[in-house]
Amino acid sequence: MLLYVINRLLYTIPIAVGVSIICFALVHIGPGDPLSTLLPEDAPQDVVDRLKAEYGLDKPLVIQYVLWLGKALTGDFGISIVTSRSVLGEVLPALVNSLILAIGGSIVGFFVGTLLGGLAGYFHGRPADRIFTGIAITGVSVPHYWLAIVLVIIFAVELPWLPSLGMNMSGSTEFSFSIENFRHMVLPVIALSVIPAGIVTRTVRGAVAELLNQEFVEALRAKGMSEGRIVRHVAKNAAPQVLAVMGLQMGYLLGGSILIETVFAWPGTGLLLNNAIFSRDIPLLQGTILVLALIFVALNLLVDVAQVTLDPRIKR
Amino acid sequence: MTAPTMDASPLNAAEAPQTVGTKRRGYWSTVWDRLRRDPVTIGCATIILVILLAAIFAPLIAPHDPYKTSMLKRLAPVGSENFLLGTDELGRDMLSRLIYGGRVSLFTAIAPVLGALLIGGTLGVLAGFLGGRVNMIIMRMMDVLYAFPSILLAIAISGALGSGIGNAVISLTLIFTPPICRVAETVTTQVRNLDFVQAARATPASTGRILRVHILGNVLGPILIYASSLVSVSIIVASGLSFLGLGVSPPEADWGLMLNTLRQSIYVAPLNAALPGVMIFITGFCFNLMSDGLRSAMDVKL
Numbered sequence: 001m002l003l004y005v006i007n008r009l010l011y012t013i014p015i016a017v018g019v020s021i022i023c024f025a026l027v028h029i030g031p032g033d034p035l036s037t038l039l040p041e042d043a044p045q046d047v048v049d050r051l052k053a054e055y056g057l058d059k060p061l062v063i064q065y066v067l068w069l070g071k072a073l074t075g076d077f078g079i080s081i082v083t084s085r086s087v088l089g090e091v092l093p094a095l096v097n098s099l100i101l102a103i104g105g106s107i108v109g110f111f112v113g114t115l116l117g118g119l120a121g122y123f124h125g126r127p128a129d130r131i132f133t134g135i136a137i138t139g140v141s142v143p144h145y146w147l148a149i150v151l152v153i154i155f156a157v158e159l160p161w162l163p164s165l166g167m168n169m170s171g172s173t174e175f176s177f178s179i180e181n182f183r184h185m186v187l188p189v190i191a192l193s194v195i196p197a198g199i200v201t202r203t204v205r206g207a208v209a210e211l212l213n214q215e216f217v218e219a220l221r222a223k224g225m226s227e228g229r230i231v232r233h234v235a236k237n238a239a240p241q242v243l244a245v246m247g248l249q250m251g252y253l254l255g256g257s258i259l260i261e262t263v264f265a266w267p268g269t270g271l272l273l274n275n276a277i278f279s280r281d282i283p284l285l286q287g288t289i290l291v292l293a294l295i296f297v298a299l300n301l302l303v304d305v306a307q308v309t310l311d312p313r314i315k316r
Numbered sequence: 317m318t319a320p321t322m323d324a325s326p327l328n329a330a331e332a333p334q335t336v337g338t339k340r341r342g343y344w345s346t347v348w349d350r351l352r353r354d355p356v357t358i359g360c361a362t363i364i365l366v367i368l369l370a371a372i373f374a375p376l377i378a379p380h381d382p383y384k385t386s387m388l389k390r391l392a393p394v395g396s397e398n399f400l401l402g403t404d405e406l407g408r409d410m411l412s413r414l415i416y417g418g419r420v421s422l423f424t425a426i427a428p429v430l431g432a433l434l435i436g437g438t439l440g441v442l443a444g445f446l447g448g449r450v451n452m453i454i455m456r457m458m459d460v461l462y463a464f465p466s467i468l469l470a471i472a473i474s475g476a477l478g479s480g481i482g483n484a485v486i487s488l489t490l491i492f493t494p495p496i497c498r499v500a501e502t503v504t505t506q507v508r509n510l511d512f513v514q515a516a517r518a519t520p521a522s523t524g525r526i527l528r529v530h531i532l533g534n535v536l537g538p539i540l541i542y543a544s545s546l547v548s549v550s551i552i553v554a555s556g557l558s559f560l561g562l563g564v565s566p567p568e569a570d571w572g573l574m575l576n577t578l579r580q581s582i583y584v585a586p587l588n589a590a591l592p593g594v595m596i597f598i599t600g601f602c603f604n605l606m607s608d609g610l611r612s613a614m615d616v617k618l
Contacts, residue, residue, distance in 0.1 A: 014456065014460075015459055015460055015463050016463075018456075018457075018459075018460030018463065019460060019463050019464070021460075022460065022461075022464070022469075023472075026472055026473070026476040027476070029473070029476050029477060030476040030477060030478065137601065137604050137605060137608075138601065140548075140604065141548055141552070141597060141600040141601040141603075141604045142597055142600075142601075143552045143555060143556065143593055143596045143597060143600070144552075145556055145559055145575070145593075146575060146590070146592075146593025146594075146596060146597065147593075149575065149579060149582065149589065149590065149593065150590055150593070152582060153582050153586040153589070153590060157582055157583055157586060158586070251465055252465045252466075252467070254465070255464065255465025255467060255468035256465055256466075256467035256468060258467070258468075258471055258560065259467075259556050259559065259560065262559075262560060263579075273471065273472075273475070274560065276475070277471070277475035277560075277562070278561070282476070285472070285475055285476065289464075289468060289472045292465070292468055293463060293464050293465075293468065296463060296464065296465055296468075297463050300463070
């Protein structure tokens with residue numbers, strides 16, 4: 001077990017390095033000079049050169065990468081070009097707001113998916129199975145940003161029950177546990193939860209249907225065990241796989257929240273990315289993506305280790 | 317080394333595609349027989365075909381000029397005289413714009429999957445067939461791309477490259493390459509170890525011939541089916557990019573961009589504003605069901 005964890009940890013290092021290289025490269029694949037957003041077009045050459053030296057842009061790429069990585073490792077992701085504040089100072093509060101939505105969406109998705117998938121798997125091949133599988137396919141095919149708009153049309157425009165955007169009425173971007181904040185969370189969380197709900201439904205359905213076919217279930221039935229306790233056995237066996245899928249889905253929600261956050265003007269990392277892209281604030285774009293990607297790598301690691309801990313049969 | 321970091325796909329590639337190995341005479345007629353008895357798959361394929369044809373022959377079908385604006389006829393409701401699906405915020409005919417919009421939307425959804433099929437498929441088959449060090453290098457590179465949530469990577473690359481159809485297609489190709497590569501690698505490794513390939517190796521057949529006849533003939537089916545299931549993801553992400561403003565620029569018609577510009581009008585004309593999303597949804601949904609149907613008709617386990 002310990003050996004597996006160490007192995008898995010070591011394997012994460014080259015992946016994290018690769019991720020950092022891609023994030024670093026983002027600055028250089030874009031059109032024009034990274035400085036072009038900072039300087040007017042007719043800036044004198046000596047000013048350009050001085051700035052280049054200041055940002056280290058006159059050095060070879062490899063050196064630039066090492067310098068950048070060294071700083072990034074100590075939490076220094078540079079300065080946002082637009083707000084002139086530190087990138088980390090911008091990313092961290094936004095990250096908290098995004099996490100709140102991602103966790104909410106994961107919880108709703110998990111419960112809906114487990115319920116639908118469990119029923120579909122239990123009634124495998126029967127009409128109930130078809131209905132729940134159909135719902136699952138709808139969930140994964142629905143463009144969630146469109147669903148978000150439809151939800152706003154229904155619950156904020158036609159029926160004025162819920163707020164259509166923002167995190168609260170005052171415009172503050174700091175989350176607090178208040179009724180108002182929860183009311184603002186409802187629609188984005190529902191919109192985020194459809195894709196994980198659909199995927200969890202498929203996973204749970206597959207796992208339950210497969211488990212119910214296995215001999216040990218037959219044996220339990222032959223022994224005269226009640227259906228309720230058999231379901232509990234099946235749930236215990238399906239749990240590791242479902243938890244793993246759910247863990248990754250949370251990562252996707254966190255990384256893919258840009259569309260939903262844009263629709264609802266939710267002040268998270270997605271909205272931050274959106275602003276960074278359209279103001280061509282490359283350090284902010286780079287820093288946000290690096291932080292999100294590293295969280296995703298860590299989440300992957302956590303999911304793998306948790307899965308092996310829960311079900312040692314998986315270890316290869 | 318475990319790497320169960322599959323993208324948002326319900327794929328379990330661990331099961332061997334033994335049924336693929338037993339490609340017998342009349343295989344395609346069996347597949348066709350199964351498909352004919354599957355109304356859902358046929359229905360979905362028909363809908364996709366209709367949407368595709370409408371997009372291709374848009375100038376012949378569209379009742380109005382999709383770019384002609386009219387300040388007087390802005391946001392006409394769905395079902396108005398002359399404008400079956402109403403008009404948009406600039407008074408342009410919605411139906412015509414939806415038909416024209418299919419051109420860009422379908423292109424940006426399908427082209428990246430084809431590109432990824434070419435790149436990821438080739439890399440995956442090579443990795444599976446050659447094994448060893450080549451396999452390790454290719455698959456570790458894919459692992460790095462896998463380390464990003466796919467939508468994030470697409471947005472990051474599109475965002476850095478700047479908006480435009482070309483850049484959107486490049487970034488989407490990049491995010492669909494790793495999953496296709498992984499599936500191609502898995503199925504190729506399985507086929508490579510089957511007895512008939514080992515037997516072919518014992519004969520004087522050249523490596524190229526083994527690869528072409530024995531490997532490709534047996535792995536292409538599963539890879540293509542997996543790729544077809546990715547189109548439904550691709551249309552959602554591609555339209556999402558253009559919804560964010562990273563795809564085509566106005567006044568070009570595109571479902572994602574239409575959804576974005578009509579968003580301002582949800583208080584006045586909610587139905588019009590929701591329509592472009594319906595097209596994205598129908599297309600994605602039909603591709604999903606069609607690929608599921610093809611998968612069971614071709615008896616492919618992924």
